[in-house]
Amino acid sequence: MKKIGIIGGGVWGSALAKLLSKNEVLIYARDKGIASSINNHKFNPKLKYVVFNENVKSTFDIGEMQNLEFIFVALPSQNVRDVIQKLNKIHKNQKIIIASKGIEIESKLFLYEVVKSVSNNKNICILSGPCFSNEVAQNLPTAVTLASKNRNLFKEVNSLFNSENFRLYYSEDLIGCQLGGAIKNIYAIASGILLGMNLGENAKSALIARSFVEILRLGKVLGAQQNTLFGLSGLGDLILTCNSLKSRNTSFGHLISSQPTISIHEHLKSLETTEGYYTVQAVNKIAQEKKIEMPIANSVYRILFEEKDIKEEIRKLMQRPIKDEFY
Helix, strand or coil, X not given: CCEEEEECCCHHHHHHHHHCCCCEEEEECCCHHHHHHHHHHCCCCXXXXXXXXXXXXXXCCHXXXXXXXXXXXXXXXXXXXXXXXXXXXXXXXXXXXXXXXCECCCCCCEHHHHHHHHHCCCCEEEEECCCCHHHHHCCCCEEEEEECCCHHHXXXXXXXXXXXXXXXXXXXXXXXXXXXXXXXXXXXXXXXXXXXXXXXXXXXXXXXXXXHHHHHHHXXXXXXXXXXXXXXXXXXXXXXXXXXXXXXXXXXXXXXXXXXXXXXXXXXXXXXXXXXXXXXXXXXXXXXXXXXXXXXXXXXXXXXXXXXXXXXHHHXXXXXXXXXXXX
């Protein structure tokens, strides 16, 4: 039985704890109420219908993570640097699995680079793919990508998941695996906007296809492998997230277009962390600096941060100059 730490007491961290609970699992939760609920009542109030076994415990002391063999990071992306720094010391033999999705706004770094720069640890891998937390916690069939430069590390992490319904595929493409998981949240917001405006299935299908083209463009410039972007952590995650209101990002897009009299910031408060809201800021900077054509992502940015009219942004997208589909 392995000793596993999960940094993050939200729904995703708790879903992973449930999945890994044949091992000894310790969840770090900044909210003392959540830690108390897990320890005393064996459930996280944020994650419905899921009860933990005796192997799962919680703490609000980040220092208790220091001596655990495996550390899963399941935090909002903009909090990763701060929380890992507070851990003070990650032993070089610890294995770190980044299960968060996003790009740090200020540095424009993927989370692998953020964690590596703070911890100076080389045993880092990325867990990403199409997986809603509640379905994972209920042990419904799920397949994801685990990216690492070390195949032996993949094998070690894979052995922790003693579930027939959670399948891991190996990749060595750290950039591609992170890119797909982060950027799809931007397009999920766009998909939610279309849904809230009742623009139909044709529009949503076109949006997903053209969004994927933008992901490929960005991936090519940043050095991602195209096959990775066509896989679970890229296209797979994009399809899932854009097609369901279970996604916080899709729900957010739906709210801002169907309830425009309420401010964007009020809508943000009504949901758990909406990663696309933050990721689009970093992607907008990268696209401008590297001159990458990303009209859909740019429109989402303008709607969220420049208060541009949604209908006008859609009109602009539909009236862009005619061109070949692929060039």
